[in-house]
Amino acid sequence: MKAVRSAAACGCVLLAVGCGSSGEHDVSSPSPGASATSPAPPADKGPVCDGDPAAKGFHVLRGGSVRLPGGAGSVSYQEARADGSGRTAVLGTGTGAGTGTAGTGTAGAGPRGRTVKPGQAVTLGGAPYTVAQICTYRVVLTPKGQKNVTESPQPSSAAGWPSLTDGRFRLRWHVPNNEYSGQYSAVVTEINPGPRADIGITGRDGGSAAYRDARVGDTLEFAGRLWKVAAIGTGDGSPAESNPHSGYVDLELVGPAGG
Numbered sequence: 001m002k003a004v005r006s007a008a009a010c011g012c013v014l015l016a017v018g019c020g021s022s023g024e025h026d027v028s029s030p031s032p033g034a035s036a037t038s039p040a041p042p043a044d045k046g047p048v049c050d051g052d053p054a055a056k057g058f059h060v061l062r063g064g065s066v067r068l069p070g071g072a073g074s075v076s077y078q079e080a081r082a083d084g085s086g087r088t089a090v091l092g093t094g095t096g097a098g099t100g101t102a103g104t105g106t107a108g109a110g111p112r113g114r115t116v117k118p119g120q121a122v123t124l125g126g127a128p129y130t131v132a133q134i135c136t137y138r139v140v141l142t143p144k145g146q147k148n149v150t151e152s153p154q155p156s157s158a159a160g161w162p163s164l165t166d167g168r169f170r171l172r173w174h175v176p177n178n179e180y181s182g183q184y185s186a187v188v189t190e191i192n193p194g195p196r197a198d199i200g201i202t203g204r205d206g207g208s209a210a211y212r213d214a215r216v217g218d219t220l221e222f223a224g225r226l227w228k229v230a231a232i233g234t235g236d237g238s239p240a241e242s243n244p245h246s247g248y249v250d251l252e253l254v255g256p257a258g259g
Contacts, residue, residue, distance in 0.1 A: 040194050041213055044080065048136055048219060050087035051118030055132030057142035059257060061221055063210025064201065065094070069143070072125025077139050078113045087134040088117045093124055137211070137221045138257075161223055162186070164253060168230060171199065173247035184223055191247040195232040199249060219254070226254040 058075075060066050065076035079090035090113040116122055120131045121144070128144040161184050162169045162177055171177060171188045178185040183204050190198040194215065201209040201222045211220050218229045228251065235247035 040192070040196060043215070044136055045082045045084040047082065047085070047087065049133060050082075050135075051131070051133035051140070053133065053258075055140045055142055057129070057132055057140045059207075059221065060091070060139045060141060061201070061207060061209035062137050063212065064203075064208035065092075066206045068125040069127070070125070072127065075124050075141070080134075080136055081115070082136075086117070087136075088115050089131075089134045089139050090115050091122070091124075091139065135219070137209075137219050167253050169227070169251040169253070171249045171251065173235065186222065188247065188249050191232065191234050191249075193234075195234050197229070197232050197247075197249045214249070220251065221257050224257050226257050227251040228254055 058066055060075055060077045062077050062080060065074045067074050074094050076092040076094065077089055078092045081088045081090070092113040114122070116131045116134075116139075118131055118134050122129050122131060122141075124141070129141045130144055131139065132142040133140040169177075169186075171186055173188045173191055176185045176187040184207070185202045187200050188197055189200050192198075192213070194213075196213045196215055199209075199211045199214055199220065201207070201211075203222075207222060207224075209220070209222055211218075214220065214229050214232075216229050216232055220227045220229065229249060230252040231248075231250040233248045233250075236245045
């Protein structure tokens with residue numbers, strides 16, 4: 001069933017979906033294929049972020065990848081780890097363009113990963129970087145020896161995407177929200193008991209992410225902004241399209257993603 005649902009997600013027509021009432025929160029039943037017997041993974045021990053909060057550099061989003069400067073391959077954020085006092089991350093490198101596919105969690109990733117911690121020096125694509133910050137949702141890499149480092153470049157459409165209602169962005173289960181000529185696409189690929197949701201982001205020019213087991217209150221980053229998971233509705237398990245009772249995730253805009 002899950003394979004069928006995944007295929008349905010890929011076959012959905014592009015659709016711009018608006019937010020409904022922020023009071024809707026149906027958690028009555030899980031989506032079909034959600035395993036009631038599989039225990040939910042433990043909540044992240046935190047902290048949410050570790051390292052320099054003012055760091056500037058390239059943002060590598062959780063489960064996604066970005067292209068390295070100079071065409072020297074890509075770097076991906078494969079795995080997040082925390083022990084309650086600090087954070088580490090598993091980074092992978094590859095030769096792909098770094099655009100990836102929403103929901104895969106392996107965009108541009110190479111077969112091997114390396115565990116890094118805040119402040120660590122790393123060499124990626126033959127160039128030196130500092131792991132300036134690690135968060136549940138991103139890793140910030142600062143190029144060494146470069147002055148006036150700016151934030152990660154965003155696709156040109158990021159300033160206008162997505163459309164919000166009352167500061168919220170509603171994602172319907174298996175219906176990609178793809179506006180402004182498809183520079184970005186976001187889709188809820190799975191909703192499980194808890195409730196928990198898997199959310200895939202695809203950026204044509206980079207900025208892909210795969211947020212798995214997102215819970216209400218979690219922070220996500222995409223389109224150069226930070227978002228809070230405000231509500232998860234499990235719905236009746238039917239594909240969204242024209243079904244008002246399908247599952248959804250409401251994301252609340254927090255603000256810019258920072259440097």
